[in-house]
Amino acid sequence: MAERAPHHAEYDDIAAEYAASKQLPFRIVVEAPTLFDLAGDVRGLAILDLPSGEGTYSRAFARRGAGSVLGIDLSSAMVEQARAIERQERLGLSYQVGDAADLGTIGAFDLVVACYLFNYARTADELLAFARSVRANLKPGGRLIGMNDNPRNAMERYGSFATYGFSRDTELPRREGSRIRYTFPKPDGTSFGFDNFWLAPETYARVFAEAGLKDFRFVDCQAKLPEGQDPALWQDFLHDCPITGLAASR
Numbered sequence: 705m706a707e708r709a710p711h712h713a714e715y716d717d718i719a720a721e722y723a724a725s726k727q728l729p730f731r732i733v734v735e736a737p738t739l740f741d742l743a744g745d746v747r748g749l750a751i752l753d754l755p756s757g758e759g760t761y762s763r764a765f766a767r768r769g770a771g772s773v774l775g776i777d778l779s780s781a782m783v784e785q786a787r788a789i790e791r792q793e794r795l796g797l798s799y800q801v802g803d804a805a806d807l808g809t810i811g812a813f814d815l816v817v818a819c820y821l822f823n824y825a826r827t828a829d830e831l832l833a834f835a836r837s838v839r840a841n842l843k844p845g846g847r848l849i850g851m852n853d854n855p856r857n858a859m860e861r862y863g864s865f866a867t868y869g870f871s872r873d874t875e876l877p878r879r880e881g882s883r884i885r886y887t888f889p890k891p892d893g894t895s896f897g898f899d900n901f902w903l904a905p906e907t908y909a910r911v912f913a914e915a916g917l918k919d920f921r922f923v924d925c926q927a928k929l930p931e932g933q934d935p936a937l938w939q940d941f942l943h944d945c946p947i948t949g950l951a952a953s954r
């Protein structure tokens with residue numbers, strides 16, 4: 705496994721490339737509709753977007769009528785991109801650099817959106833630190849929703865999701881902390897990528913309960929097809945899906 709500091713801001717190096725990958729069809733057809741369905745009506749809600757990356761979902765929830773959105777990300781490059789977009793296209797969003805493992809209480813939010821946070825935890829203890837940060841910033845009755853690398857994925861199709869624009873290679877044998885490497889080829893023939901880490905679904909359930917969050921569950925992805933597109937195109941993706949929705953509440 706590549707060495708890295710506990711919370712190295714890997715995305716400082718790949719911020720621009722990551723923003724481009726947000727245009728991949730699976731993000732628009734599967735990821736976003738699954739997340740928006742989990743969120744339901746967000747009008748008037750105080751939302752914490754953790755991690756916010758370059759702010760794609762912070763902006764999306766602001767456009768859907770959120771009362772306020774605060775985005776936090778470990779990578780100052782990602783936060784700078786998000787702020788630059790906010791300067792051009794003001795939606796009233798705030799962004800701060802911060803570590804989700806060590807956030808403390810920074811507010812009382814109705815909804816925490818955690819898109820691809822928990823899959824950075826390499827151990828149950830790291831996951832617990834993330835889950836505690838979520839709980840510390842939710843109002844009683846507040847909700848957590850998010851997207852994640854899918855730890856329930858049985859790897860029936862190991863590795864390549866080439867049709868969908870990436871590959872996902874899991875260190876075997878898969879055990880707590882196994883590295884999952886995502887690689888995204890670029891039009892110029894080079895590629896970029898990042899690492900997630902596998903923890904068992906049961907570890908997620910146990911840790912979220914320990915952090916004081918109720919009803920933690922993974923939620924299967926759905927596809928919202930563009931007009932006229934053949935659903936068969938997405939069958940392969942949704943079957944043994946590489947990503948999952950998740951939800952819990954305080």
Ligand SMILES: C[S@@+](CC[C@H](N)C(=O)[O-])C[C@H]1O[C@@H](n2cnc3c(N)ncnc32)[C@H](O)[C@@H]1O
Pocket residue numbers: 711713714715716754755756757758759760761776777778779782802803804805818819820821824
């Ligand atoms: C795959 S991106 C997702 C960004 C955004 N949620 C989205 O879906 O577009 C993952 C982000 O997590 C951030 N990140 C990783 N570890 C973090 C931590 N400990 N605290 C805060 N952000 C973290 C990275 O800097 C990166 O921007």
